[in-house]
Amino acid sequence: MRSVRFVALGDSLTQGVGDPAGDGWRGWAALLAPSLAETPDGVRFTNLAVSGAQTRDVVERQTPAALELRPDLVSVVIGVNDTLRRTFDIQAVAAHLDEVYASFTRAGATVLTACLPDPGAMLGLPGALARPLARRQRAVNTVVHALSERYGAVHLHAADGAWITDRTLWSADRLHPGERGHRQLALRFHALLAEAGRATGQPPSAEPEFPAPTRAASLLWLATAGTAWVARRSRDLLPQLLRLAADELRHRARGTSTRLDLSASAATSAALSALPEGRAEKTEAVREVVVPGEVAVPDTARV
Template sequence: MRNGYLRFAALGDSTTVGLGDPVPGGGWRGWARLLAESLRSSYDVSFCNVAISGATASIVREQQLEAALAHRPDLASLLVGVNDTLRSTWDPARLREDLLAIAGSLDAIGAILMTARWHDHGAVLGLPRMLVRPIGERIEVVNAVYDEIHEQYGGLRLDLALLPEVARRECWSIDRFHPSEVGHRALARAWGEQLRAAGYEFALPSLEPAGGCPPSWRRDMAWMVIEGAPWFGRRARDLGPWAVRRAIGAGR
């Protein structure tokens, strides 16, 4: 594919925000920015990241989609759905409606969709089996919707469960929920390989840590105290009782 002007819009939740990949001076970088920077080796890239930490599919539709459409992207990544599975307000029909509406709107303006099939986050987190099983069932519902989107609109997609990096501890931040810098770089590289296979010509994102903001247990612990622990506390109060009831019921 010839070099030229390329518009890239990234929609989603904290993974696309870049949580787990801090930069000096504060803030986050993440896989989408790493990919955009690599694309700039061959293209004049206009990058728009509208992702929001904690976003569900409905939040992407209501608060991110309009800005993404206004960017008129050639490439549009849509990685969301895990937060939906971690709420007691879980509504598979609403999830499907929102994701299909988002994908359809992006496809209608000519954007190439970039979507993913999710791995089982519960297993990576090391949760008890009685909790992992029901969460995994919800993840499969989300994946089925993304299968439908890919069948209907095509585009590029990653099956995260097949990436060997998912099983590597160093690819996860201290909370084991968000990628570390190494994990974000692996994700950017995987997307880069997908784009190269689709005909885009550019230097692949590097897998080597930049070293600008080296790992720090003090920073990690501060993040867990300020952000991570409260997040897990909210999810435990919200999802925990349902997951336990569901697991007990399945075991009978």
């Protein structure tokens, strides 16, 4: 019997950041892979996700490499990094995702997708800074929802819920899940795939294999890698984000904040309307699960 070929695309969430294993990362996709077949050796898993990747990177680099592997199952969890760049363009994000989903659907692969929480909420930013990021993430999630339905993807709703505030599921940087969070995400994807008849193995364990990082280790990470991340974002996003925050405050003072939401919604609708028709046939209705509060807690996030 031929092995199930599973290829994971995306950014640091799928790369496994937050779930250390040896000198590298493991993550939810690696935890999910063995459960796709009755025996772990019945799965061929390749992780092409790269920390910092945007939707453009998935189109230009990861998708061609993945298609050469002829996957049966491909995960495409991406988009948060796009919201953290000054070049954010929802029309470009929609076009990139449409091209990726269509390519794999034409190739006969099942596509896994997820919508994610906004990074401003995860980082606990002040409202004027957080709201522009939230607006961007809502736009990305709207596109992911619409295209997941269009292409019959297996879709996990992970954009909100009480799990966001459960600190035991998250790593020190507040953007990536820790091992428990990665395991919860793997469990939720497995449940959806099992319901669809596309995962025949036992679900991944919810129990952590390794002890949680000590407070000292977390502080060391924040002082090194975390500081470097903040420095990169400060050079790229921060100047624009400050301008967006100033605009946010002006609208709030005038009582016209709804105009910003309406403008963002109109831009998202226009981005979806601009996509070409008939790039691939829809294979089946989208399967979606809403992540509830505690045990259901899957995860998310980026970098």
